[in-house]
Amino acid sequence: MIDKEKIQAAIRLFIEGIGEDPNREGLQETPERVAEMCEEIFAGIGQDSHSVIKVLKSEKYDEIVLLKDIPFYSMCEHHLLPFSGVSHVAYIPQGNRVTGISKLARVVNIEARRPQVQERLTTDIAESIMKALKPKGVLVIIEAEHLCMTMRGIKKPGTKVLTSVVRGIFRDNPATRAEVMALIKGH
């Protein structure tokens, strides 16, 4: 649960810490705004993403399902700066255990809306789907740009970080993996 009062007190101190005046007109309501914002951007803390996945009982399908280019925003846990980009999520159902496509994007949102590192975000999305659907395989790829690498520090704008987590048949069968990679690349 987000403690808005704590966040507001912290932001007031933070404003003082950077040498600004928390009572200056433009900053007066900032602690409240940041607390409101945190409720949204950290909404995934404490949520079990696998519990949003429900099996659509009437569906009969056991081929690749791919959601491509799902946009996401997350917060780097080292610097509390955003990293964002797109994720691609694919799975192959087992025993017709298909879920609603929006649920996969919901899993991405829940896992992204916490302090994160990209590797853990990628792994947690894949494991959540494995846990809920027990599919033949899962593949998650994330392409992201990290503000902590672009606006500060090493300052390399345009650098993309790619991570992939591959489970089940996508790992064991190169032809199946090649098929989904071709779909992701748009062939």
Ligand SMILES: Nc1nc2c(ncn2[C@@H]2O[C@H](COP(=O)(O)OP(=O)(O)OP(=O)(O)O)[C@@H](O)[C@H]2O)c(=O)[nH]1
């Ligand atoms: N593996 C991984 N590293 C990340 C991610 N986001 C940020 N980092 C890195 O976390 C590291 C933290 O390193 P530190 O040396 O403790 O922090 P720092 O002195 O601010 O590092 P610099 O960014 O190099 O200036 C940096 O190399 C960041 O680039 C991520 O999602 N995954």
Ligand SMILES: [Zn+2]
């Ligand atoms: Zn960072």
